[in-house]
Amino acid sequence: MELYTNLRAGEKGAWLSIIAYLFLSSIKLTIGYFGDSEALKADGLNNTTDIIASIAVLIGLRISQRPPDLNHPYGHLRAETIASMIASFIMMMVGLQVLLSSVMNLWNPVRQSPSTLTAVVAIGSAFVMYAVYRYNLSLAKKINSSAVKAAAYDNRSDALVSIGTAIGIFGAIIGYPIIDTLTALVIGIIIIKTAIEIFWESVQTLTDSFDIEDTETLSVLIENVDGVIDLVDFKGRTHGNVHFIDVTVTVNPYLNVWESHQITEKIDSTVKRFNPFCTVLVHIEPHEIPTAVEEDYHF
Structure with a gap:
């Protein structure tokens, strides 16, 4: 009974991530577009995929709560691990897309500098995602959930990405627009790195690896x-x-x-x-x- 109570508690973390990503992605994509910031738009695109990843985690947690049956004598607990793996695939696709877009912008650089508002949005987003990260990490430790922990690591990665985005935007504002594009390139690498880490941990679990x-x-x-x-x-x-x-x-x-x-x-x-x-x-x-x-x- 306690097991399924913990799984239901894990849904709170997934819902918090979904709400935060919906709010932040809409603001970043809008401000990034009108404020001429490739880095902020890349960060916003990252958050849109995080919505899908968080939904996958939520579905995995729901399926995990199903009791054992004839075909699943150990229950459906590994559904949340599969959800984490799906989330890593989504993150990988976005990371590659951001990398490709950044490389294209390097070959065809945009001379217009982003607005100061884009940097403010990036800094505010970093604070929000760090708060979500702390909550989900605490929840993951409390209920020992791999899916919620994966979500927490994704939240932390997003907070760091937003900080990097702000740095890149400020660099572009002071007269080096290419820094904005280079920051978008780094963001793509960070997204891919996080995806690989989550994927590898999921593979280890599904292949019965044990610490x-x-x-x-x-x-x-x-x-x-x-x-x-x-x-x-x-x-x-x-x-x-x-x-x-x-x-x-x-x-x-x-x-x-x-x-x-x-x-x-x-x-x-x-x-x-x-x-x-x-x-x-x-x-x-x-x-x-x-x-x-x-x-x-x-x-």
Whole structure:
């Protein structure tokens, strides 16, 4: 129940991003056009694709809330990861478009300098997107959502892009119009870089990659659980905001079922103290005991 409550809470971050991008993109494209700023128009175009990306995240969060069924025994949690990947594709397309437009403008430079209003809009946009970034990052950590975290990183990238846009515009105003176009070029590169980072993280999740440091830490914690003799196998994978942990441990072969079950409960509570967003499956195996000491383990 708590899982689906967290997913619903994640929708707030997606909606906040959508509203912010709708507002900012309309202002940037309008002011950028009338204020003769290629950088601000590129930034506004970036925000329009962010709307689509945020909608994809919202849809992914909605699908993730569907309960398990016969075809999806683990639920639909990876839908938000797929949504993050779709968002990265959209960002990549826009980044390439901005790069192409910037290169064309370098070959055919515009001599007219942008207005001061375009710089003011860029600075104001940076403050707005940074505030959205802080909110979504805090929300992502609270509910452990990869999709909301991807949205937060996109928000941060947009804030940095807007700062760069303002710098480029000011440079153009003081007599170097080409700086505006060069800034648009840098914006395209930043958009592509962010898209690649989000895509790579999504691929890692969908291919069942698991953090090495978490694996090492959890392995040590499990090995130190009272009753565990040896940790034979450890596997971890991520579905949305839930980590599925599969472990195989050996215990005293002469324990009864209840005593073995108590060990699995201890392992489960130990893992969840480290990360509450974990579902743990423990397989118990009898530990091989040398014949010479076998009698010492009888109860």
